[in-house]
Amino acid sequence: MRRLDASDPGFAAAFDALVNDRRESASDVSADVAAIVARVKAEGDPALADYTARFDRFDLDASGWSISKADCAAAYAALAPELRGALDLAAERIRAYHAAQRPEDRDYRDAAGARLGARWRAVDAAGVYVPGGRAAYPSSVLMNILPAKVAGVERIVMVTPTPDGTVNPVVMAAAHIGGVDEIWRVGGAQAIAALAYGTDRIAPVDVVTGPGNAWVAEAKRQLYGVVGIDMVAGPSEIVVVADAKNEPHVIAADLLSQAEHDPTSQSILFTDDGDFADAVAAAVAHVIPTLGTAPTMQASWAEYGAVIVVPNLADAIPLCDRLAPEHLQLAVDAAEADALFGQVRHAGSVFLGRQTPEAIGDYVAGPNHVLPTGRRARFSSGLSVTDFMKRTSFLALDADALAAIGPAAVALATAEGLPAHALSVQNRLKPNSP
C-alpha cells in the first residue's frame, strides 16, 4: 500500500506513477486467439468440441452442448427463498433503471420543409459471455442480459464454459430470470468466435458483451467490427473520498470490496485527515485476515492500494478525474457529496453519502455494474440499453425542400470533385430534363 501526502514535495511524481500504473495483463495472447478464431470460423462445431475437450475437459457431443431453459427454471425454483428474493429484487430494480434508458425516436419537419428523424431498433440477437469458475457471477448475468431484454432483443444467447461439467445453479437461475433463449456450454475465445461467425449449431449474433479472461477480451477485440462489443474491461477499481467523521472500519470494508475481486484490482482512499488515513490503513490490515478472500485482498492492497492525504477534500476531485475511476464513493455528508459530485468530470459510477457503499451498486441499485475501467471513464460509459440498439437516421424531401437545400449540395459535391453526387441532385432540381 502506498501512502501519499499531497503536501509532500515528491507528490506530483508519485501521483503520476499511480495514474500510469499498468495493472492489465501484459501477456500477449493475440496469436493464440487469432488461431482459435480462424479455426472456429473455418470448422465450426468440431473446433468448438475439440477446444472444449482440451480446455474444459468436457465432451460436448457426449454430455450435451446446451443447458435447457427447463433446467434454468428448475435451478431458480430450487434456490433458497432469501437468495431467490434477492435476485428478483435485483432484476426488478435493474429493469426499472434501464427501461428509462430506452431512447426516443425523432420525426420532425424543419424550417426548410425537410422531414428528418432518427429511429431506434434493437439488434436481432445478442450474445452474453459468462465466465466459469471463480468469476461466475449471477449479478453479471442480470447486468448483461436485462439491458438487452429491455432493448427488445428477440434472441439472447448465453455462452459459458462448464469445466469438468460444473454448472453454477445461481447463474442458471439468473439466466432464467433474465429470459435467456439459449445457453451453450462453450467458453474462451472459441465461444466468442462462434457467436460472431456462427456455426451449424449456434446462429451468429450481432452484439457480444460480458466479462472474461485475457483470451475472451482479446477475441472480442479481434472480432470488433464483425460484431458489436462492449468496452474491453480491465481490473476493477474504487476511489473513496472520505472525511474523518466516518468510522475507519466501514471505509476499510469499502476499499476491500474491490480488492477482493482480483489481485490486480485497485482501491484508493482520499482523505483530508492524516490520522484518519492511518486508522483506515490499520483497519484494512485488521479486517483482511478475517475474510475468506484474504489472499486476493492482501495481494491487491499491498501492490495497488493507496491512501492519499489532501489538504481539503475538494482537492481530491481533480486528482480523481485523472484516475477516471470505475467507482467513486463520496463518503461525506449529503450536501458535501452533492457539491463534490458537481466537480467530478470522469467516473463510471458515483456513490453519494455515508450510507451508499459501492457494493450496493454491484447488485441491487439498478444502474449497470459493467463500467469502464483503467481510466476509460474519460471517454466511455457503463453498459446500457443503447448498446443493444442502433439508430437509423432518415430524411424525406419534397420538391420545395430539395429546391431550398439542393443547390448547396451541388456546390459542395462539385468542390469535392464528386460529379455523380452533384448530378443526382441536379437531375431532380430540373425534373423535366432528360
Add this chain to the structure above:
Amino acid sequence: MRRLDASDPGFAAAFDALVNDRRESASDVSADVAAIVARVKAEGDPALADYTARFDRFDLDASGWSISKADCAAAYAALAPELRGALDLAAERIRAYHAAQRPEDRDYRDAAGARLGARWRAVDAAGVYVPGGRAAYPSSVLMNILPAKVAGVERIVMVTPTPDGTVNPVVMAAAHIGGVDEIWRVGGAQAIAALAYGTDRIAPVDVVTGPGNAWVAEAKRQLYGVVGIDMVAGPSEIVVVADAKNEPHVIAADLLSQAEHDPTSQSILFTDDGDFADAVAAAVAHVIPTLGTAPTMQASWAEYGAVIVVPNLADAIPLCDRLAPEHLQLAVDAAEADALFGQVRHAGSVFLGRQTPEAIGDYVAGPNHVLPTGRRARFSSGLSVTDFMKRTSFLALDADALAAIGPAAVALATAEGLPAHALSVQNRLKPNSP
C-alpha cells in the same frame, strides 16, 4: 454488374454471395502499424517528423508543424461566395440536427427511497483525422467536428497529412467553421498514435474519429481502449429501391454517386420491373463516360454493382436487411416509402421518396454522413453527439433506503463468495456496531 432475379432458381445462392462479398482490403498492415505506434509512443515528436518526411515528403521542423486558426479564417474568407454559403448552410443544418441529440441527465427518487440518476459530460478533448489528397472532404470535417462541438468538447484537434506541403483550402475553411482548436500536419498511423499517447507538442485526446486509409483504420483499432474511436469504416455503399415510375437516368446517377467514391464501393438497385432494371443499367453505362470520375465508377459498378428484380418492392426489404446498407434510398411515392421504411430493420440512413437523393445526406441534410458500412448497421449507428460524451451513473441512499435494499445485496454477495462486499453493506445496516 450482376443482374439477379428473385424468381430464378439460383437466386438464393447468388444473393448469399452478394451479401458475403468481402470488399474491404485484405492487406495486413497490422505489424507495420504496431511498429509505427510503438515508435511514436516511445519517441514522440522526432518519430512524427521522421515518418512525415518519409511518407509525406514534408519537413515539419523546417516548414511548420501546424496550421494556424488565422490561416483557416483566411481560407474561409477567400472562398467563392456560393461555396462559402453552401458550407455555412451545411454547418447550420448539421448543428441543428445534432443539437437535438444531446442526451438529458436523469436524477430521480424511486419507491425504495433511493436517489438514482445518470449525468452526461463531454470528453475533455477530441481528435479528428482528415485524410489528405483525393479523400480530403470538407463535408467530413464538418460531420466529425460539429458533433464534438455540440457535445461541448473544449479542445478539438485536427490532424491531416499535407503531402509535399499541399493543404486544401476548403478543408481549412471547414475547420474554421467547425471551430477547430489545433491543426497538426501529420497523418497516417503516426498521427493516430500521437493523438492517443500525446507527444511533447501534441497533448493526448480522449476520442479519435474520422476516415482514413488502411493504416489509419488499423491504428484506430489497435488503440481502441487507449482512446475511444468511432466505428472502423469500410467502403461506401448504397441500396436503391425504385419502381418503374422513376426516370432511369435519375436512378442511375443515384447509384453512381456511391460508385464514384472508390473502386470498392457498392451500388445495388432493387426494382419490381425487369424492363426498368435494364433501362437503369443502360443509363448507368451511358452516364459513366460523361463524368470525370468515370474510371472509379466503372471499376466499382463492374465489380460490385448489382440490379435485382423482385416480384414486389416489399420483397426487397428483407433482402435489404441482410445487406444492412449504409445508405438506403426508397425512391417510390411518399406513402409507399413510409410503408417500406416501417419494415426496415437494418440501415445506417434512409432516404424517403423520389425527391430525396442520398447525396443530399452527404452534405446538407443535417444527419451525420459517418455511417456504419459492411453490414455493421445490424449493430451500430452513425456518428453522434454521444460519441463525444460519456455517462456517469450515480446513487444516493439514506439509512431507510439502505435498509430496504441492502439485505438483498448481502445475500447476493455471500452467494458470489465476496465477503468484503457483504461486510461493506452490513457495517451500515448495523450502524452502532464497532
